[in-house]
Amino acid sequence: MLHGDVGLELAARVAAAVKSSLDLDITPAEALIRPSSRPGADYQCNAAMGLGKKVGRPPREVAAAIVGALDGTGLIVEPEIAGPGFINLTLTDTWLTTQLEGLLTDPRLGVPETGHPRRIAIDYSSPNVAKEMHVGHVRSTIIGDALVRLRRFHGDEVIPHNHLGDWGTPFGMLIEHLIDEGFSADHSISDLNTFYQAARKKFDADPDFAERARLRVVKLQSGDEETLRRWRELVDESMRHFMKVYKTLGIGLTPEDNYGESFYNPFLADTVAELERKGLTEISDGAVCVFPKGFFNREGDPLPLIVRKSDGGYGYMSTDLATVRYWTGERGATDLVYVVGTPQSQHFAMVFAASRDAGWLTPGHTAVHVNFGSILGEDGKMFRTRSGDSIKLIDLLSEAVDRAAAVVGERTDLSEEERASIAHAVGIGAVKYADLSSDREKDYVFSWEKMLATDGNTAAYLQYANARTLSIIRKSGETVQPGATVILTEKAERDLALQLIQLPAAIQAAVDGYTPHKLATYLYDTASAFTSFFEKCPVLKAEPEIRKSRLVFCALTSKVLTLGLDLLGIEAPTRL
Ligand code: ARG
Numbered sequence: 001m002l003h004g005d006v007g008l009e010l011a012a013r014v015a016a017a018v019k020s021s022l023d024l025d026i027t028p029a030e031a032l033i034r035p036s037s038r039p040g041a042d043y044q045c046n047a048a049m050g051l052g053k054k055v056g057r058p059p060r061e062v063a064a065a066i067v068g069a070l071d072g073t074g075l076i077v078e079p080e081i082a083g084p085g086f087i088n089l090t091l092t093d094t095w096l097t098t099q100l101e102g103l104l105t106d107p108r109l110g111v112p113e114t115g116h117p118r119r120i121a122i123d124y125s126s127p128n129v130a131k132e133m134h135v136g137h138v139r140s141t142i143i144g145d146a147l148v149r150l151r152r153f154h155g156d157e158v159i160p161h162n163h164l165g166d167w168g169t170p171f172g173m174l175i176e177h178l179i180d181e182g183f184s185a186d187h188s189i190s191d192l193n194t195f196y197q198a199a200r201k202k203f204d205a206d207p208d209f210a211e212r213a214r215l216r217v218v219k220l221q222s223g224d225e226e227t228l229r230r231w232r233e234l235v236d237e238s239m240r241h242f243m244k245v246y247k248t249l250g251i252g253l254t255p256e257d258n259y260g261e262s263f264y265n266p267f268l269a270d271t272v273a274e275l276e277r278k279g280l281t282e283i284s285d286g287a288v289c290v291f292p293k294g295f296f297n298r299e300g301d302p303l304p305l306i307v308r309k310s311d312g313g314y315g316y317m318s319t320d321l322a323t324v325r326y327w328t329g330e331r332g333a334t335d336l337v338y339v340v341g342t343p344q345s346q347h348f349a350m351v352f353a354a355s356r357d358a359g360w361l362t363p364g365h366t367a368v369h370v371n372f373g374s375i376l377g378e379d380g381k382m383f384r385t386r387s388g389d390s391i392k393l394i395d396l397l398s399e400a401v402d403r404a405a406a407v408v409g410e411r412t413d414l415s416e417e418e419r420a421s422i423a424h425a426v427g428i429g430a431v432k433y434a435d436l437s438s439d440r441e442k443d444y445v446f447s448w449e450k451m452l453a454t455d456g457n458t459a460a461y462l463q464y465a466n467a468r469t470l471s472i473i474r475k476s477g478e479t480v481q482p483g484a485t486v487i488l489t490e491k492a493e494r495d496l497a498l499q500l501i502q503l504p505a506a507i508q509a510a511v512d513g514y515t516p517h518k519l520a521t522y523l524y525d526t527a528s529a530f531t532s533f534f535e536k537c538p539v540l541k542a543e544p545e546i547r548k549s550r551l552v553f554c555a556l557t558s559k560v561l562t563l564g565l566d567l568l569g570i571e572a573p574t575r576l
Contacts, residue, residue: 164260
């Protein structure tokens, strides 16, 4: 039988032993099972110390009682008690080898599917129309995509949506500028930022233009057809640009996933009316506001969520209240996820608090702001070009591919086409992995040298490890068949085995905390365990039985790395 997470299985057995020996009910989490760093033990149980205090007995005695009652059949060898009362747990070789043999035929590699699927609406990428995506949107796009993949694999229903900034006052000037420039079907806004800046400049310098822009906003909001047509041209043109970026990055978002700010426009009046009806609003400086409890400015005054401005207009805050109401209400989402930078933490905390007060979020829902830090340049400041401009994403991505091409360039045994597709996988993989492998809440430094290194915690290192496993199998002239027997002869094999069976735990950790870096760390550890194995355990030159077994290690390492990278949205080429 395949166990998902062996740590959970051990925890369940320890909990049962605690019940029968001490007559105490503990949860599996309270069994405090941790991978062990001691040589000779795979896991350890750290519960005896705390339980000793609870029952007033020496921890070692408690540990002995637990061990006496512990049913380790088929799973572990006789446990050992160490130090003040640690219980060392070591899996039997038979259990480990049986697991590995089982993994060979399991496309999910031992990872269980959840029995309690959630419906998760996940807001990510969310760039602004008529503007180039900035690095914040890049992080949102990459992290969000990984979360979509992880959650789907976990068995949840995921509804990705792109909260495009496609509505509001800037569209007055943008549309006027578009009209002035004589936008025609074949003319495109080649540089979104330049277009935006030109409009802005005119708006600031030319009062007539500014006035036209203001009137245009009114026309847009009242649904004037000609204005809406122009507006749509802008949105479509930007979307074409964003789609290019998504395609290069391998991101699944399509125009169907657009739920931009404009989408919520028809719901805003009702949203505010409901808040008013529920007695949650106050008038402050002529604006309709909600003051969720617990939010204050520096002076100690309560902070408002402005739900309708004094001029009757709606803004970013109103729209986000409408998102919560829509996704939980109309769409029955159980979990709302917003992948947006840390500077908006307070905004989301306030939106969630007000939504709870309004009853749009109940205890059965979760709403999570999956926040992330900034990307910094190597000088530790905001990541920009040398001339101080913000970086054009599409240029950055093609630079990544070019640099990767130089890394893999020497391979004359590969066709031009293969080399190009490898350069793409390595270059784009490098950019994505640099982002996904660091704790998302922290800032990270963008460094070409570091992210494209073939050594260290990089995509290239994982991709190379994977390609090496496959190359060994190719050279063996054999195929690894289901039913192959695994034999453990060397410590490096056992270490790799232990690593390979921990995929379920790694994925669960990444899912639970919306923390893809936990999966990345696991993959790096796995590739490292494979490297040690590869150094110490000859494969092709080994005795036939052991050779077969070691080929299984190669095959499973490849499967784990390939699946893991795929869940991060990164390709794993079969040759490098
Ligand atoms: N367009 C926004 C920005 O660029 C991000 C939107 C995030 N999603 C949301 N529901 N507020 O900052």
